[in-house]
Amino acid sequence: MRRYARIYLTLLKINFSALAAYRSNFVNSMVSSIAWAIFSVALVVILTMRTDSAFGWKREEIILLTGAYSILIGVFHTLFSRNFERLSRLINFGQLDALLVKPADSQFLASFWLVNYTSLIRIPIGIALVWYLVSVLRVTVTAAAFAWFTLFLFVGIVLLYSIWCLVATVTIWFPRISNIVDLMYSVSSISRFPREMIARTHAFLFLILLPLAFIINAPVQFLLAKGTWIDAGMLLSFAMFFLLASRMFWRFALRHYTSAST
């Protein structure tokens, strides 16, 4: 555990050095992160311009979901999403070998190699939005509600990571469709809408999208003091199941990996 902590600290330093060395990339990346952060809020504001509620959620509560989503996705994009894009490229060009021969767990290296510091900007934007909407809704946030919210956001990140990992691992069999990771950006954004929206889809679609329905909804329900133990239980169960599944699927997939003689 300490060894992996030391490795991760080194990776953090290397990524920070790269950020400082390529300043124009930093500016461009920051512009991109801010643009998407503003867009995700603008989208919901525009959608709710002509309606006060949807699926039993008030307009402000739907925007609150987006604020919480911004915090979660800020952490996720900082830590993971660039690694999955890189993973699909490594597999497509047969360069995963370099990762596999290293004396550390391959899933750890594949998941944590890159750190996108510029995505951190989405976290304060999300926090500010959540703070503002909690005051507009006149919700008294207790220490317990805040603690549950933080805990379940963390569990939501674990669940989202596991789903992305499962999808990215498929590229070991189909290296040409490396853009399947780009599909996950759109799929992940479904989690910021009320989960009752997913409940009204076709049964097959509902089963596929069900885990996404809890990633943001459950933490926000607890922040608003409306959370139930079913919400918590479902989120925790999905997170544990998918984390285990992603680990087992990764190890299974590596047995089928063929490189391109790098």
Added chain:
Amino acid sequence: MRYARVFLLHLQDALDDKGRMFVWFLISLINPLVLLLFWRGAPGVWSVSDAAAYYVLLVIANTFLSVHIEEVVAHIDIQEGYLSNYLVKPVSYLVYKFFHELPYRVVESVFGLLFLGMFLSLFHLRFGIGDAASVVLFFGIFVLAYGISFLFKMVLGLTALWTTDYAGVAQLVQVVIIVSGGFIMPIALYPPSLQSAIYALPFPYMFYAPVGALLGYFSRGELVRILAIQCAWVVALYALYRFVWKRGVGQFTAIGR
């Protein structure tokens, strides 16, 4: 003849890449479907059937009209130096890239048309064009929409002649296109002040105008007006392309290509 060969060469590439292109098509399908689900729970704004017709046609239009040539221009031609190959060839860079991109649009449109066929077999879709004049006007709007999309993306790609990493600008433009191209909801549902601002940009004429024309959102007079504005945008963007090309190529350097 040479451009026909360029088209066929890249058509071969596009057909070879059909798996990836199908995934791109799925990506373009997800957001409109999510928005359609949202409208099911927000009644009173517009009917679910109207929303379904709008988003389905938007997805189809997007498969052809959403040009991605700027990525090739910025990353491969400019940043990797392959632009010098075109500078020494007796071809127009603009025309070459036009025939480079066209096969990918055609292949992706096939997925869109298959999806439309599937949708029409299950649901009824009412189009707003009935007479020959409306059909002609619609095709004119559609062709000009592609022209605006292509020229705009070429200009965007050429900005890489001045920046080492144009990705941030590209992402910002993408966000503006989503908001002003009608990808969230019909522009007619936006507040009037926002509509005025949006119609000052070329993006509603790229995507919203063709879809709106097909669904009968516009009167005959409005269709003619849209055509005229699209022509003006094509001329303006072509002039901008020529200006950017002349200024940019003068300072372009590449090594070993």
